[in-house]
Amino acid sequence: MTDLTSSRFAEIEFIQPLLARLNELGYTQATPIQQHAMPAILAGRDLIAGANTGSGKTAAFALPLLQSLSTSKSNSNRNAGNIVTHLILVPTRELAQQVANSIKSYASHLNGAVKTVAVFGGVSANTQMLALRGGADILVATPGRLLDLISSNAIKLDKLNTLILDEADRMLSLGFTDELSSLLEMMPDNKQTLLFSATFPEQVKALTSSLLNNPVEIQLQSSDESTLVQRVFTVNKGQKTALLAHLIKQHQWKQALIFVNAKNSCNHLADKLSKRGITAEVFHGDKGQGARTRVLDAFKSGEVDVLIATDIAARGLDIEKLPVVINFDLPRSPADYMHRIGRSGRAGEIGLALSIIDHEDYHHFNVIEKKNKLRLEREQVAGFETIEFEKNVFASAEKVQAKPEGTGKKKRKKKKQINADIWLGSAE
Structure with missing residues (x-):
């Protein structure tokens, strides 16, 4: 496993083209989510990672992917057909394009060795089908458009090595359940699965057990040092x-x-x-x-x-x-x-x-x-x-207080009065 006891990218065992690009971008210090996630990803572990927005989650999974693709023969099967080896699922079109652009930027010194494609709805599928000829090393996709392309035989998922759910809480929510289930059925069981999000509600955490195999869990959400x-x-x-x-x-x-x-x-x-x-x-x-x-x-x-x-x-x-x-x-x-x-x-x-x-x-x-x-x-x-609101609240509270005992209104009176006090800052 790569040693990330230091947070400097220059001291991480990335290949020189990646380090050169990070230097150009002004990236010298790895963020906490990058420090914790990258060793696990490079070691092939499944991962559930929660960290604040703007904490560098895209680079946390993109850089290890590029490192692995560049130092192994994992991309040699791409030319064998319309297969994809690493899939990143995202909930929106704009995020798909943004993630793909970031990965292409990080890979700019790899001389085209890694093929990254973004597919999403709202635009012509024909152009995306042409881009997928010969497959892709990294595919960034929204679920609906990906299913459309699979049904047209433009891409296959049976050789998938890595599945990443970005904004995983949204991807695992009710709105994407059917599409995600259909896609999972087309993927091999022995793949690496990575979940990244800023939030992981309890109901979402309950769904992860069937997706992940002995995962590393990272939870770094904190407002203590927020800007x-x-x-x-x-x-x-x-x-x-x-x-x-x-x-x-x-x-x-x-x-x-x-x-x-x-x-x-x-x-x-x-x-x-x-x-x-x-x-x-x-x-x-x-x-x-x-x-x-x-x-x-x-x-x-x-x-x-x-x-x-x-x-x-x-x-x-x-x-x-x-x-x-x-x-x-x-x-x-x-x-x-x-x-x-x-x-x-x-x-x-x-x-x-x-x-x-x-x-x-x-x-x-x-x-x-x-x-x-x-x-x-x-x-x-x-x-x-909020003078008008204050008057309305206190007027309602006074009416409730005027109700005779035993009418069932006593508890309701207490609740309204407390709410008014909190609003006005007079109670904890």
Whole structure:
């Protein structure tokens, strides 16, 4: 097993072309997830690895793959047909392209010895079928498009050496269960399986036993040394958009990623911001792949200041030095909160994650905090104080207190009063 007692890439037993490329990219220190995961991968162990977003998980599995392919004959079977030896499954099109681009970048000094292909929906399958002629050493794919290509005999999985699930919690969730089950049936049993994600909810952990063989488990999620600042602003119902526009103008954010929960909410919020003099682009599943790529590239380059997106932008996307992420709608899943805010504060950069909540969001944000072991101060912005909410809560509490004893309302009164106190910061 490679010795990673030192965290310097130069002291790790990678081949010279990889080290040269890492030096060009300015990568000198291996991150904790890379230090812990790479020896296990190089030793052929199955792995379940959890680490914060922006912690270097892609390099943690990509570099060992490239090392193994370059120093063995594992890629010699590629020309025998349309087979793939290493498969990386991801939940979104954008992540598939991003991971493939990262791997190609790391492999730029390998003189084309490793063939990496990305396949995903929303674009022509014919071009991808042509790219897969002769097979691939590393295939990055979304499950649906991969199944389509298999049904067209464009690729085979029966010689697979390594399966990687990136954003594994999402890949093992209900939405991908049928597709993943179909793909697993086409793969050999004696393969190496690697699971990477920022979060591993308990219900997902229960599914891993059938996928992994005596795995190494790495759990490095921590907020202790995070460079991401999390804040919560309370506001009266109906004033969220006004507060959002105020914050954007006040801080003059040049890149702000705003999350909502539905496709039509993206357009609706963009229209409301436009009436307040703020131009925003939208990013959701109903947009064609070409349009999605263009708007994301424009946002990354700084041509677009405000991007309103659904959760397809919450998974794995690396937007360099993104200053702020805003939850306009709270995510339905507490795990998705961590994935959303992880778009900012990546790779040691300072970032800010804001959640704008009104009283209807309060209980759900409590759940998000509990599941993610957080406790954030509720703040107010001058001019947007939650006076109306405070009056409504206390009025409701006073009515409950006025109920006669023995009506079954005593417990309910107590709960409402405590919630009001917590909101106002007068109780623990």
